[in-house]
Amino acid sequence: xxxxxxxxxxxxxxxxxxxxxxxxxxxxxxxxxxxxxxxxxxxxxxxxxxxxxxxxxxxxxxxxxxxxxxxxxxxxxxxxxxxxxxxxxxxxxxxxxxxxxxxxxxxxxxxxxxxxxxxxxxxxxxxxxxxxxxxxxxxxxxxxxxxxxxxxxxxxxxxxxxxxxxxxxxxxxxxxxxxxxxxxxxxxxxxxxxxxxxxxxxxxxxxxxxxxxxxxxxxxxxxxxxxxxxxxxxxxxxxxxxxxxxxxxxxxxxxxxxxxxxxxxxxxxxxxxxxxxxxxxxxxxxxxxxxxxxxxxxxxxxxxxxxxxxxxxxxxxx
Numbered sequence: 001x002x003x004x005x006x007x008x009x010x011x012x013x014x015x016x017x018x019x020x021x022x023x024x025x026x027x028x029x030x031x032x033x034x035x036x037x038x039x040x041x042x043x044x045x046x047x048x049x050x051x052x053x054x055x056x057x058x059x060x061x062x063x064x065x066x067x068x069x070x071x072x073x074x075x076x077x078x079x080x081x082x083x084x085x086x087x088x089x090x091x092x093x094x095x096x097x098x099x100x101x102x103x104x105x106x107x108x109x110x111x112x113x114x115x116x117x118x119x120x121x122x123x124x125x126x127x128x129x130x131x132x133x134x135x136x137x138x139x140x141x142x143x144x145x146x147x148x149x150x151x152x153x154x155x156x157x158x159x160x161x162x163x164x165x166x167x168x169x170x171x172x173x174x175x176x177x178x179x180x181x182x183x184x185x186x187x188x189x190x191x192x193x194x195x196x197x198x199x200x201x202x203x204x205x206x207x208x209x210x211x212x213x214x215x216x217x218x219x220x221x222x223x224x225x226x227x228x229x230x231x232x233x234x235x236x237x238x239x240x241x242x243x244x245x246x247x248x249x250x251x252x253x254x255x256x257x258x259x260x261x262x263x264x265x266x267x268x269x270x271x272x273x274x275x276x277x278x279x280x281x282x283x284x285x286x287x288x289x290x291x292x293x294x295x296x297x298x299x300x301x302x303x304x305x306x307x308x309x310x311x312x313x314x315x316x317x318x
Contacts (some may be wrong), residue, residue: 135170154178161243
C-alpha cells in the first residue's frame with residue numbers, strides 16, 4: 001500500500017481521503033462556477049449514464065443547481081457572494097461522501113465514456129477542455145524546463161492522455177523555444193478533435209507556432225503501451241495531467257505500467273511531470289516506489305480558483 005509522509009517538502013497537511021475520482025472531483029472542486037463544470041454535469045446527467053450502477057444523484061443535484069448559474073454573467077463581487085450563498089465546500093464535501101464507493105472503479109478507463117464526453121457540444125467558443133487547469137496556469141513551470149533543455153533542438157515533448165487539453169496547443173503556439181510536441185490519447189474522438197483544431201477547423205483560426213522550428217502532432221495511442229509511437233529515451237519532457245488519476249481507477253498495477261512506459265521513453269536527463277490534485281502524502285510514496293533511480297520532487301501549484309494542485313516531477317540526472 002502506498003502511504004506515509006514523503007520528504008517533508010511541504011507544510012503538514014490533513015491526510016487525504018481515499019480518492020474516488022481525482023478527475024471528477026478535481027473539476028467539481030476547481031471549477032464549481034465555470035462552463036466546464038456545467039458541461040461535465042450535463043454529460044453525466046444524460047439518461048444513458050444515469051442508468052449505470054453507481055449512484056451519481058447527489059453530484060447531479062449539485063450540478064443541476066450550479067449549472068443554472070453557469071449561464072449567468074456576473075461581476076466579481078456578485079460571483080463571490082453567490083459562491084458564499086451556495087456554500088460550495090459543503091456541496092463538494094457532500095458529493096465526495098456520496099460518490100465514495102459508488103463510482104465504478106474502472107469507469108475512467110472506459111474509452112467509450114471518453115469518446116462520448118469529447119463528442120459533446122462545447123459551451124461558448126473555447127475549443128479545448130482542461131481538467132484542473134490549462135497551459136496558462138503552468139507556463140511558469142514549463143518554460144524554464146524548456147530553457148534548461150535547450151541542447152535538444154527542438155525539444156521533444158509528449159503529453160500522455162492529452163484529451164482536448166490546451167497544454168499541447170499552448171506549448172506549440174506560445175513557447176519561444178523550439179518544441180516538437182506529440183499529444184496521444186486512446187479516444188479517437190479526442191484525437192480527431194485536436195487534429196481538426198490544428199488544421200484550423202472547429203471554427204477556429206489556424207494554429208501558428210511560437211517558434212519557426214516548432215511542430216505539433218496528435219496520435220491515437222495507449223498511454224500504457226507507447227511502443228507504436230515512441231522509442232526508448234526519445235522525449236525530453238513528458239506531461240501527464242490527470243492521466244495517472246484516471247488509470248489508477250483500474251488498479252495500482254495499471255498505474256505503475258503507465259509510469260514504467262513514461263520512464264522508458266523519457267531521455268536519461270529528461271523530466272516527467274504529473275499534474276494532480278492528489279495529496280503528496282498519497283502520491284509521493286507511490287512514485288518513489290515505481291521510479292527507482294529517478295529523483296522525485298513535488299511543487300505546489302495555485303491555488304487556482306481556490307484549489308491547490310501539485311506538480312510531481314520525476315527527473316533523471318543530466
